Amino acid sequence: MNDALMQVAGSSKYADMFEFRLDLIPQPNIARLLNSTRKPRIVTCRPEWEGGSFMGAERKRIEMLEMASAFGADYVDIELNVNPRTLQEFIRRKKDTKVIVSVHLFDADLFDVTKIYKALVATGADVLKFAFTSRDAADNHLAFRFLSLAKQDAQKAVSIAMEECGEASRALYRKFGGWATYASPEAGAGVLPGQIPARELKDLYRADRLTSSTKIYGVIGHPLGQSKGVYLHNPLFRRAGRNAVYCRFPVTDLDRFMKFVAPFLSGFSVTIPHKQSIIKHLDAIDPTAKAIGAVNTVIRRGGKLCGTNTDATGALDAIERVTKVKGKRVLVIGGGGAARAIAYEAKRRGAEVLIANRTERKAKLLAKEFGVRMVRMAELRWADFDILVNATSVGMFPHVDESPVPKAILKRKTIFDAVYNPPMTRLLREAKRVGARVIQGTEMYLNQAALQSELHTGVKPKAATMRKLISRLK
């Protein structure tokens, strides 16, 4: 009970309404809960059969909701699946309290959004709520669809794709005409996957200020747990004065995402594992992305999806802030998307490129394709180079104690690590210790994000702005 009251106090700066989940509060004092805030209050007592924690008698549960109504709750949430007579009685007897009728689907494979919407409308509820477990970011479109149906009929509605991959459905509710969304309080535990803290929803996404003309951007990839793009691009949109928002879309099924959600997007960043597989979904890709064979940025131009790659320029600009690459030997460790981008751009800028990779076959193919030399990992200690680039994921969180190369080869060289989480990797620490110049992956991240932002907004962010934003990243 005290936890609930503390959560109200802690998040009242950001919340416009509060929901009291009686089923989650031990021995709830309904009057005290309702008196803890002057903002509109929703009271819910979710039964176990609808994914909640209330296990008592149904009659007792309905009595608690009726009591909440008698004590002046602004809204009471009741499930569509209660006994139909109970529901009708409840709606008939409500006085000043408005009724939210809700449907929660967990682990449902197939459902008909229109049918669920119509069943909710038929109850005569004041607010319709539909929440369902999402399995992929593509499922966000089901929430968008529900809200769009309600908007057409001027019905107040809430729709949430639960789980992490449905995060965007919470951030974008206003864009699709939703009445409200549910956020986690600032303080305390109990944050569900995909729930966005109220402070972030307001300050970062500005979710309550989005309109039907807000442009949607985002990042697609899987997993996206470490992705920091929302913390850069949302503030950059604000600074550029754009009515735009940037969300995380954890995509596993790229085909479904491109069919159902991409049509709503004005542009997006692409990360592992979709940098190559995205290409077949695009209308055009620029020559750099084509040569690299990987796209990390997609922009919509005149209705067409165009792919480009800002990793290459981002990495080489970071290196060239410290030393020019023309005429130097650049040893790239890796055979994936980052290695391809960096090797391509280093060569284009006049460097002699060498490639080494754990899977030698990949290094060999890459070296042949780009017309550069391959070096065996086992022979690295004899390699002659000026600049070493780590374009593998070795050293990345959580494997922070690993380094892709022996420290003996780092002496007095320039070392660039594309890994940016953590910013100071074991490779860079060891390189520093033996007197090498080091460049952190955050520099590349900052450059490629600035280029993406310029593509999205038409405004090039200042380096100082980017540094400030990067320094605030958690």
Ligand code: NAP
């Ligand atoms: P990717 O396409 O999946 O390639 C991964 C590379 O890492 C492959 O060469 C792989 O070798 C190698 N690798 C993975 N685990 C290894 C291990 N235990 N030992 C040795 N090699 C290993 O990934 P990517 O897109 O190229 O990204 C690579 C790194 O660059 C990631 O850490 C990513 O975060 C970083 N990156 C940073 C930025 C930035 O802005 N700073 C931008 C893009 C990427 P095999 O071929 O043998 O599997």
